[in-house]
Amino acid sequence: MLRRYSVHLSLATVGGLIIYLAHQEYLSLYIMSVLMFMGVNIILSTSLNLVNGYMGEFSCGHAGFMCVGAYVSSLLGVWLFANDKVFGAPLLNPKYTLYAFPLLILVGGIAAAFAGLLVAIPSYKTRGDYLAIITLASNYIIISVIENIGAIGGSRGFMGMKQLISAMEKRVDLPWMPIWVFLFTVFCIWLMRRYISSTFGKGVTAICQDEVAAEIMSVNTNKIKTITFMVSSGMAGIAGGLFAYILGYVNPGSFNILKSTEVLVMVYLGGMASLSGSVLSAILFTILLELLRPLQIIKWIVIPLLLIILMQFRPEGIMGNRELGDIFPKLKKFYRFK
């Protein structure tokens, strides 16, 4: 009984506690913002791990899909619910924002999933480091497209998303942004877990081991690759949508190669093909970045140095390709996570 519901219960407690503390203003906005970016990072690293870890490809343009999600969900949201220079008065009554918000984020995710086709279709024939270049190129292409659409600000960026958040808070007085980030983070991890442990998802690992053998064993590799790339980039799009609403401003420059490499580092720090590793490394990485702030310029020497040293001692990342339950078998008694 306890084993069955322990994960649900502990998640609900942690989430409820954070939201309660935020609502009562025991947790400062600074901590809340760090926690929210932590959530975004968790979604990003787990979703990239799907491609880089489980499927064994080397994608290094993840921020591009994040950009698509961020722009689509913010444009749609501002068009529907906010006053804006570009779109004019809101189409719908802002009081419905609360109900529509998860849909907005999901639509951003779906749009990003379709942008994922940009990589998925070439991946039928192109593999390995050649595919890495395609992901890089698609990152550049996406940014360049957005920079060239003058109507949505181009490189001047796009804003107005804060109105939706205040509309939500007006409707029901709760810190909505942390709530949504929390819910979507849990949703994405759950989705990943279900996807990987499904029969269909076993095909992903099969492709990683040996693509030709998998095909002979009647695994439809092209279909699996397409869907995996779409799931991965769709989740990046969700992360992007949340990122845009947390900031209240998007700019194509925020989604460049540097952002992609940051996500890459998180994935390999946690360990390839380890879901709990990705979550853990995203949390550690975010905290590390905040804690080392006082070092200023030196910070960016210390962090890579720490990571290099870590790699020397654990050349397979924090968790290797194992999950938390594999390292501490006793833990399995207490939870069941599906």
Next chain:
Amino acid sequence: MENLVQNIINALQWGSFYALIALGYTLVYGVLTLINFAHGDVFMVGAYIAFFSATFLLTTLGLPGWIALALCIPLTMILTAMVGVTLERIAYRPLRNKGAHRLYVVITALMCGLILEHANLAIFGASRKAFPPLIAEHVYTIGGVTFTNLKIAVIATAFLAFMFLHWMVTKTRVGMAMRAISYDKFAVPLLGIPLDQIIVVTFILGSGFAGLAGLLFAMSYPVLEPYMGALIGWKAFIAAVVGGIGDIRGAFLGGFLLGTVEIMVVAFFPSTYRDLIAFTVLLVILTWKPTGLFGIAKTTKI
């Protein structure tokens, strides 16, 4: 017409830098299948080493420009090669010996690049450095087409470097050992070929030419800053892969291809669409030829 010729010269010069850096990528990749993401920053370090040696030779020793240049070239190449070898020795080799997945070595390389960038920023400050002119620059205009002696020198150096490396890899014993390692890393030491030494030689060659590229780059675009290697490094990597990574000819052609595409897109389309069109072209090339221009399709054994 004049414009076209002018742009071809522009493209050759710009492509030369991509080609020189891509050569370093491809050498290391060919031997170790390691994407050395620190290579762009090794190039940056090369430019800084060139800056400091040139300033030292010109102002402290008071040598005339051409002697300074002649001394500067070997000095930069040797010192930059040392930086590359140091990285290999302290960061990559231990990981390789532990049998880490090759992508962890790639991430380590990425981290090494970050350290080089920010160490530079922390030590020398954020001020940009102006590279002293080593040789007098002459602008020649023939039939409406303008070029400088420096541009010609850059293009010529790129070709010479390519020919040297191509000769080195195909005709010498070291080159043969390099090719052998890229075929089979495990059998090669059994045949008495010193694996680590050959890898060191590879890094010396790759980083040395990155240093040469840094020197030429600093002479052509005399504004140095810590992040100057990052973007050009990524793009040279792209060029190397499009050409077919692991192949010297591929890297060389890929570099010129990327340079030409970038310049020609700007020349004949609105320049705001440069990245869009240039990268779409590359994407199409890689979809059409999945192993690049010169890459050999690997037959997978079952």
Next chain:
Amino acid sequence: MKRLLTTLSISCIAMIMAVPVIAADTIKIGFNLEMTGDIPKVGESSKFAAEMLKADINGAGGLEVGGKKYKLEFIYEDNEAKAESAVTTTLKLIEKDEVLAMIGPNSTKQAIPAGQVANDNEMVMISPWSTNPDTTFNRPWVFRAAFLDSFQGPMAVNFAIKTFKAKTSAVLYDLSNDYSKGLAEVFKKLFEGKMGAGSVLAFESHGTKDQDFSAQLTKIIAAKPDFIFLPDNYNQVALIVKQARQLGYKGEFMGSDAWGSSELMTLCGKDCVGLHFSTHYAAAGATGATKEFIERYKAKYSYTPDDVAALTWDATGVVLKAIQNTGGLTGKLKKDRKAIRAGMAAITSFGGITGNMKFNEQGDPIKCGVVVQITKNGEFAFNESICPE
């Protein structure tokens, strides 16, 4: 392991939350700067200027507010030139460091989201360098020290038409740089408004980290414009001008305030002599406080200050003036921040080193600009002064 991790993370959070002890008679001002990332030079200049100002005032015993002397404490935070980092940095300054006001971020990509946070949390923020109207638009707590494009654009157009007798022009700008793009667009609109459609013969762009501009320049030179408008950062200006000369272009360039760095001449050398650009002050003919600032900055950091340094100096000065205008601090954070906002509104004229300024209702400065010409010695000599009507 898990317990260890929990303990670790709890102690980490505790470290983040630990509130520093506030000394009774110090004034804390936060600086949200780009010290790493794309534009480290901008952050460094800002920091240097602020350090100099702090040393000045603390050396004189502190800032006098309502008859009491306060020591200044400046807290510098690095926002890594990232939007998300700028937001957390702002929140950290507001909540953990409990600063009274914030200077920066400089670049628009960071200044807009940071401005949102500062405005929501009711703290005065002043961006020295951001030129995007959205940074301050409808944000009563956010100010800026730089010109708007809508002022600098006409300045460049009018000057070029009058002095160069230009009928046609070409523009080369940085597509990914918000400042450059904004100014380029304003310029194009105005110039074509005055000289007829199509008088901007070429309107070309490049990327932020580009080093080769030969293709764009070949295109521009082939169009034979009377002059090239170049609203770009000085490091790129140096490369662009050099490459244009190598391609045989002998005509004029007109620049904007982002040219105004001493480094321009070390990087560009003789190729840039004789060119004009619009800026906040002319360093060569500077008098009084401006001259003193330049000389002392030069003595301390061994190069002449650029526009960011001068603007940061003024932005910080404005905030300090506003603090003095409050007529005394209560020690209660919210109340003091409100008082500073009122103090900002009460500034009728601030005599800064980049000219006299006051703020309009949007928090944008109203001040005069100058057009300077680069002399043979590499100095920026006064050519013409233009004030808003």
